[in-house]
Amino acid sequence: METVEEKKLIVTKIKEGTVIDRIPPGKALKVLHVLGINDNYPYTVALAMRVKSKKMQLKDIVKIKGKMLTSEESQKLSLIAPNAVVNIINDYKVEKKIVLEIPEQVSEIIKCLNPNCVTNNREPVFPSFSVISKEPLILQCKYCDRLLEGQNLSEQL
Amino acid sequence: MKFTKFIFSTLNLSREYLESIFSLASKIEQNPENYLNKCNGKILAILFFEPSTRTMLSFESAMLRLGGSILGFASGKTSSSAKGETIADTLRMINGYADIAVIRHYLEGVGEIAKKYSSIPVISGGTGTQAHPTQAMLDLYTIKKAFGKIDGLKIALMGDLKYGRTIPSLLYGLAKYDDVTLYLISPKELKIRSHVRQRLNGFNLKFYEIDDISQIIDELDVLYVTRIQKERFPDQLDYERLKSSYKISPETLNNVKDSFILLHPLPRVDEITPEVDSLPCAKYFEQAKNGVFVRMALILNLLGVE
Incomplete structure (x- = not known):
């Protein structure tokens, strides 16, 4: 069972940035690496690994405040986390939802x-x-x- | 007849296109005098960044026999590539000097550069270990000439199937024909590369990878031998041990079919003993000669003359 703390981490909303959901379990760190998020990143980053998921059994989630993906980053992400869902958040609302697909x-x-x-x-x-x-x-x-x-x-x- | 502008692979050439080139090559072979002036005033640029004997000379011979002229270089050391000039720039420059070009280069993927940067037709004279399409076409022409067909034949390719650039081109060419049975015979170190195997799997082609010719030689129509290069073996003892198993002598050919032919893209070192040369099945020098007719046909096609 997820603890209250875990749930809170996952559901806490961000005002502006990107939430990447349904990342294959264990790949969240790789996702951060691809996005160039390191210890110098100045905004809030939340990462949850091996969270229970109805669709995937287990999944990873990454929330990054103040980050918008470039097309190069999206292309790389689609290769390491196919079927992950990228939510672009603006003013606490999901402005756009993109399901990553491996391109041709x-x-x-x-x-x-x-x-x-x-x-x-x-x-x-x-x-x-x-x-x-x-x-x-x-x-x-x-x-x-x-x-x-x-x-x-x-x-x- | 369909015209094309670039020949860098046999993968994208249709059977119909190959057949039309073979048909024209055959007409040229039968009546070369009809083609003496077909390329008057045209210039073929020979851009050879790697050494060559047959490919370069047969392209030169082909253009001269069509009444055209040639210019170019036979080594990267004597061109501006030695100063760091890119292939793209060399091709753009040569577009103003010639009507058609043939390029040999140690790099792979030159065809894509030619398609992007050349306004004149360009033919590959061999690129890295990737492809040697005109060699494959003259090989196919030689087989067609001997049997009147390629469909249904049993063909073995033996030797260095990994680094020989002719091999993928010949395999993709053979894959355009029906019911060809292929035997790929090599030491395990020199088997075809994974990307070639993956491409072959996409064709309706039966191929078997084996390491010993003795079990199938009697049923073959064609044996195509390539040179095993010493430098490919980290352990020279392996090379010494293997080279004799991949050597063709008259004894190896004792029980072959009457119609059997033996081919080799040349140069050969010791993979076919000189005693084999006088056997009726030894067709490798005729094969080299056929290269001129096939290349004449290609030049005519790419220039839009015939």
Whole structure:
């Protein structure tokens, strides 16, 4: 059973910022890492891990005051926390709700690990991948065809 | 006939397109005199950042036999890439000097750069370990010429299937045909890469990865041998042990079918002994010659001439 303190932490409203709900259990710290939230972040951050959930059995939740996601951050989050729900809060109200989905294409946020790929060699092109499998997550470089998966991929997120 | 502008992979070439190139190559082979002046006034730029013998010379021969001219370089060391010029800039510059280009580069993904930055047609002469589409096309042409078809054949690829750039291109080309049975024979260190296997799984193609040719050689129509490179083995003892198992001698071919053919993209080192050269099944020098006709057909197609 959740304690009163836990419930309070989860339900306390924030005035302005982002609430990310339905994060796969255990991934909340990774989410904060992707969002660049560290010990220097000046506003309130609440994090709950392995909270009971009707839909997921267990889930993580992150609330970040004063934070709006960039498209690059959303793209990365969709890869580590697919199906998580991003709530954009303004004046204590949910202004927008976005369910994160793994995209068909991933551009610029991840590097190809092939040192001979043109994207790693001063050419005027940016890394770009096709998502060829969502479970497990496997990306394929659009330039050199190499696959990016497992630890090689998660280390870049 | 459908025209295309860039040839960097066989993956995106349809069977119909391949067949139209083979048909034109065959016409050229039969009546080369009809094509002597087809490219008068046209210039082919040869941009070779890596060494080559057959690919470069056969492209040069192809353009000269069509009445065109050639310019270019045979090493990155003698071009401005040695000063740090990008491929994109080299291509943009060459657009003002030539009508069509062929590029060989050690980097992979050059095709996407060409599509973005070149206004003239560009053909790959080999990119890294990724692709060598014109080699694969001349291989397919040679097979087609020998059997009159590619459908239904039993074909084995043997040797370095991991680093040989011809291999993925040939596999994707063969995948466009029906009922081809493929045997991929290599030491475990040199099996096809995972992304190539993943692509092959997307085709309706039967392929078997094995490590010994003796169990299937008698039923093969085509054996395609590639060179196993010494430097790919961290332990030289492994190389010495393996190289003899992947060597073709007349004894290996004792019981092959009458129609069987032996191919190799060349250069060979010791994976096919010289005694094999005189056997009727040894088609690798004819294969190299076929490269000129196929490349002539491609130049004509990409220039929109035929």
